[in-house]
Amino acid sequence: MKIPSNKILETIPPSGIRKFFEIVAENPDVISLSVGEPDFDAPWSVREAAIAALENGATHYSANRGSSELRGAIAKYFARKFGVAYSPEKEILVGNGASEIFDLVVRSVLNPGDEVLLFAPSYVMYAPLVALAGGTPIFVQKISEIAKKISPKTKALVFGYPSNPTGATFTKSELTKIAALVERNNLLAISDEIYAELSYETKHISFASLPKMKAQTATISGFSKAFAMTGFRLGYLLAPENLVAAANKIHQYCALCANSISQVAAIEALENCDAEVAKMRAEYKLRRDFCVRELRKMGFTVQKPAGAFYLFPNIRKRTGLSGDDFALNLLKKERVAVVPGSAFGAEFADHIRISYATGLAELETAFERMAHFVQSLK
Amino acid sequence: MKQKLLALLTKNPRISASSLAKILGTTAAKIEAEIQKLLKSGEIVGFATILNSNGQDEITAMVEVRVTTQRGRGFDEVGERLAKFPEVVNAFLISGSHDLNLLVKGKSLADVANFVNRKVAVLESVTGTTTHFLLKKYKEDGLIFGEKVSDQRLKVSA
Structure with a gap:
């Protein structure tokens, strides 16, 4: 028997995030800046x-x-x-x-x-x-x-x-x-x-x-x-x-x-x-400032985001790469995972999403690797 | 910057000046200078290493000390005196049923008992001591013993 299927569901493309998850899962030992949830455990x-x-x-x-x-x-x-x-x-x-x-x-x-x-x-x-x-x-x-x-x-x-x-x-x-x-x-x-x-x-x-x-x-x-x-x-x-x-x-x-x-x-x-939330907020803010500075040092134009724990820079202007190519190569060459902007719509194919819901020590290593990758593109 | 620097150093005293500089958006030289300043002013007393010894090669005891104070001889005098012994790791003046709380370390039970009997109990202003030997540590200075830090999150999520 052919399992019946919902016509609307058939028109919905598979999640770009899911697709990238499968690629990242094949690469152990990566630093993931692709996580959409806090790295803190619940209080x-x-x-x-x-x-x-x-x-x-x-x-x-x-x-x-x-x-x-x-x-x-x-x-x-x-x-x-x-x-x-x-x-x-x-x-x-x-x-x-x-x-x-x-x-x-x-x-x-x-x-x-x-x-x-x-x-x-x-x-x-x-x-x-x-x-x-x-x-x-x-x-x-x-x-x-x-x-x-x-x-x-x-x-x-x-x-x-x-x-x-x-x-x-x-x-x-x-x-x-x-x-x-x-x-x-x-x-x-x-x-x-x-x-x-x-x-x-x-x-x-x-x-x-x-x-x-x-x-x-x-x-x-x-x-x-x-x-x-x-x-x-x-x-x-x-x-x-x-x-x-x-x-x-x-x-x-x-x-x-x-x-x-x-x-x-x-x-x-x-x-x-309230105190636990304030502590987490302060930590995210410190990380955000660090990430923005590091991206600017690499030559990216970044606005300082006002909230959440994401950055969504356009990486095409600086590197000539699409978000997909940037993310795939960064993963392969430097073992750092970011989400390609295409996961959020074709219009954002020149962007990547960076999540800073990751400890500062790991962020530092990840951004060193990213800088090395961007440098190698010259 | 000072508060942020102190928070980061408290969490990880081994963090390098260059990492601190990157996190705080300044130079390593400025970080070094700030740390030296804080050490000199006494705001940072020192940097400690926390061992997961749990009684294998040393014995730890909490020693409650009751003190009688006399004119001209307050708690500080006896507190400061006791603090000078290398066997005393922590020395606190506290409120409640006793006055001073010492954390004492030694190589054996006898070692610690001798120290308490011969060095602490004999002081003129000490009226009594109670020694509690430590059996197991669960947490010290904010660090939980035996806690595994592993990221249980999916590597990629929306």
Whole structure:
């Protein structure tokens, strides 16, 4: 029998990140600057809370939306950090990571043929999930392009800041411009703020904190980046009541609830880990400054990213190589792995993504090797 | 720069001046000068190496010392005196049921016991001692013993 297949899925190309993963996996002994997760382990108090949760029998389903204790803690945390108040009963949904939450949101709001504007380059899961939900992803690179790309079919605008893969964030004035477009065109803003805690010079401004925006925004966040809890698989949605109810309808059928042990641990993260988060943030900042200086020494033009733990330099201007060739040769000759920009879209084929979620000692060796590689291209 | 430098040195005293220079965006010469300045001012007292000896070739004891103070002879006098013995690795004045807390090292149990009896207990202002022999170390100066540092992450992820 031929296994039936989904027509939309057939049109989605395999992940460029996955392809590169397979190449890197064949090369042991590489320093990887290709990792999209913190190198820190989750804070010990969080792990201790998870152990205690198991001991205390947190081995059952929780409420579909997440335990009321965790939703309460999320509401308090978000109000304390970003000044936006959400109702734990009605406006918060806990899921298995920010990716599931994004999937739930687009499936809740899209009908076949609807268009969704996405900032590019952006996290690799947005476009495939929009497509699987029946939507058509339309890419914009600048705020000034948004107005031109809006059609009567446009339902939502997706953006993530600080950004994976560029590390860039939006300023207040940029956010205000986006908000005006969102309001004027009656769009749903889907704001992925999972890297919010990793903002270095400026304080993160949550999109929903802008005037009138809370009613038009689905804010997505989670525990993976701020608290180094990737393996706990926990994210959340903050949105108007009817959107949370719709997303929860899908969530209860496809996931039932998020991991109960993780939910207990997450409360500890939200309530008692500010100092741990600050420590990690300071370490990333030190590394970012180091990476930017080293890249500039090699002759690359780099903007200092405001957040996350990525750099996304154009390497063609300096080296004449495409991101794919740069990444493959750097891997083969110097055993350093970076992600080719093509993984984030064909328009970014001249870029590479460097992740500095790696210890300083390894970063130093990796950048020495990279400098040696760039030197050899002359 | 000073705070960042101190944090990096505390984490790894063997880090080279050239690495520090790269991380902090300055020159190795400036790093060297700054470290010398910090040593001279006493802000950095020294650099220690932490051995995973766990009692194989030496004996360690925590010694609680109770002290009576007399006019003109405060805790400092006895504390500073005890600190001068090479057998005393740490010497702290603390609050609570006793006054001074010493970490004493020797080659054998007898060695440590003799030191406490003959050098510490006999001091005029010392009214009593309690010696606890160390059985096992789990963590010292922020470093966990026997902890394997291995990266469990996937080599490439989105």
